[in-house]
Amino acid sequence: MPFRDTAPAGAPIWFDLSSSDPERMRDFYAGVFGWTYDVSGAEFGNYVMFKHNGRDVAGLGGKQQPEMPDVWNIYFQTDDVETTEGRVREAGGAVVVDAFDVGDFGRMAVFRDTSGAFVSTWQAKEHPGTQIWDEDGAxxxxxxxxxxxxxxxxxxxxxxxxxxxxxxxxxxxxxxxxxxxxxxxxxxxxxxxxxxxxxxxxxxxxxxxxxxxxxxxxxxxxxxxxxxxxxxxxxxxxxxxxxxxxxxxxxxxxxxxxx
The missing domain is CATH 3.10.180.10 (2,3-Dihydroxybiphenyl 1,2-Dioxygenase, domain 1)
Structure with missing residues (x-):
């Protein structure tokens, strides 16, 4: 199976779902794709880590803004979040959420491109992102x-x-x-x-x-x-x-x- 512990520079590295009903959604994805999951503690907002064939595949968390629709978020790899933020601004985009640490797992930021699409970046530390690709359910x-x-x-x-x-x-x-x-x-x-x-x-x-x-x-x-x-x-x-x-x-x- 195509496992991956590191992502190419600038490649998609992680996916997570912002949901209004995390408990229902974790059961939905488990039922459809056979994903298993672990639930973190309150420190990380009961964030759900989905696994597929024993490898991290995606995440799930509650929405930070209830008025926003449920949506899957795509993260792209970066070696330095702040450098990527600078490039976003130079290219005409906007940083929506400034860089911050997610425990010891990694560092992230959220930006909006010049056409209004949202995307995130992930600088991996202990969490390397999605580890299984190009398989059924991955x-x-x-x-x-x-x-x-x-x-x-x-x-x-x-x-x-x-x-x-x-x-x-x-x-x-x-x-x-x-x-x-x-x-x-x-x-x-x-x-x-x-x-x-x-x-x-x-x-x-x-x-x-x-x-x-x-x-x-x-x-x-x-x-x-x-x-x-x-x-x-x-x-x-x-x-x-x-x-x-x-x-x-x-x-x-x-x-x-x-x-």
Missing amino acids: PSWVEMHATDYPAAVSFYKAVFNWDTEVTGDSDDFRYTVQIADAVQVAGIMDATFLPPGVPANWHFYLGCDDVDATVATVQKHGGSVNMAPEDTPFGRLAGVADPGGAGFMLTSLSDWKNA
């Missing part, structure tokens, strides 16, 4: 739907020093892949298809041995379907949401990223 890919595609590509190149490769450049499909340490780590899609008022946003994909069966299991446990399963050049994809409304994508496991 993260497989992250992708931004950009309302200003050229600006988004430029912003993230500046902040994370990504190399990039254009993999689609037609009116129907514009897409840039970000590369860190010679590994494809994320994608940015031209999302002019988004309805007016819908902001740019990041998505993450969980791998599935059987996308259709996983969609059915999501519904069985109280989740919903945002995008019905469909075949694409990148595998079979679907979009779903948990019972709290937090959305994520499902993808069949394939080697398209290395094609």
